[in-house]
Amino acid sequence: MAEQEVYQMETAGERLDKFLAARLTELSRSHLQKLIEAGAVLVDGKPRKANYKSRGGEEVTLTLPAPEATEIAAEPLPLAILYEDVDIIVINKARGMVVHPAAGVTHGTLVNALLAHCKDLSGINGAIRPGIVHRLDKDTSGVMVAAKNDRAHIDLAEQIRTKAARRVYWAIVHGNIQEESGTIKGAIGRSAKDRKCMAIVPGGKPAVTHFRVLERFGDYTLVECRLETGRTHQIRVHLTSIGHPLVGDPKYGRRSSPFAIAGQALHSLTLDLTHPVTRQPMHFMAPLPEDMARILAALRARRSRG
Known part of the structure; x- marks a missing residue:
């Protein structure tokens, strides 16, 4: 199901695509431009081009499409789950695990494991990176949060962008x-x-x-x-x-x-955030790995x- 998000453009002269990119950090500029071109972004109820410049005070409505059907294989890999509910899942990523598929890496990633464990993941990042709000390097271990729906994803990405998540x-x-x-x-x-x-x-x-x-x-x-x-x-x-x-x-x-x-x-080691739906402060800690x-x-x- 498609979801809508509403924002306020306060700064006159700011480009529409840059405005959205600053708030939806997990979406590439090209992805946002495609959404704008497809009419998924309205400024005061009207479709605008990516280079539209704000007059100040406009309301921006973004309609996120329903998650794409993924072609990435679900794999029942071990997951060290620190917390899970209907909106988010927090895991302790193992050293050596790639977060999402990329060129030359299609199996054994965290995304493969999450697809096997979760019925739903946010679709904002498309088929390759469902649910992924932030990343850790392959050989960095520790606490990560993933989103199960677009509402949670947008809120968590904003917390990371504004440094509200620590x-x-x-x-x-x-x-x-x-x-x-x-x-x-x-x-x-x-x-x-x-x-x-x-x-x-x-x-x-x-x-x-x-x-x-x-x-x-x-x-x-x-x-x-x-x-x-x-x-x-x-x-x-x-x-x-x-x-x-x-x-x-x-x-x-x-x-x-x-x-x-x-x-x-x-x-x-630790991640502090506000739950994207309940608004409760949350603290997570991943034990130091054995190595x-x-x-x-x-x-x-x-x-x-x-």
Whole structure:
């Protein structure tokens, strides 16, 4: 069933597609432009083009189409479910699991698992990414929320866009971070040297990471990170930029490490949000994975031996 959302364009001169893109962060600009062209977006009751510029104060009505029938196979894969109701599902994503199908990856993803577990998922992202509001890298573990309907999806995406939803990560990095806490700022974009990697580059998207040292182990540090923005590989790039790459990071880390971990030592520990329907505040915590727990145990044992 199609759903409607209503917004208010307050700023004169703002383009319609940019206005919607800022509020529906999980939809690409091209997807929004297709919705506008199809007449699914009305401004004060009238269809407008994507480049329509606001006069200020108009009402924008977006009619979201019913979810597409998906061609992605449902697979009964193990899911560590932290919470579930009719609107949302919160899971502890395992390290090594890709979030959604992409080129060369059609099976074994979180989406495949969710399709087998849930009868319904939001259709805003189309057939490839149903329900996916935000992502974690393949080799980052931890708490994630997915939406079971479009109403929940839009609200959760808005909470992430406005930073009302708060995410905390734990990372184990090389070296001894001298400061107790700090903020890393650096615009992130594709690396000119390797297009598969991200880097701090001129003209990149603004990115801000706040960090706090939790434990020191001489040549390693356990650090807590809070995201002010959510750019691709943000924590990995920012910590590498200050000389403290993540242990095990295959793209940005050091080639040799004494620890056995398949991917970077980065875990999405907590997620705080407001339920998109009941409006109740919710707090979720994903236990630290065994590989990171073993590394910390080894580092603490070494420290105690002096």
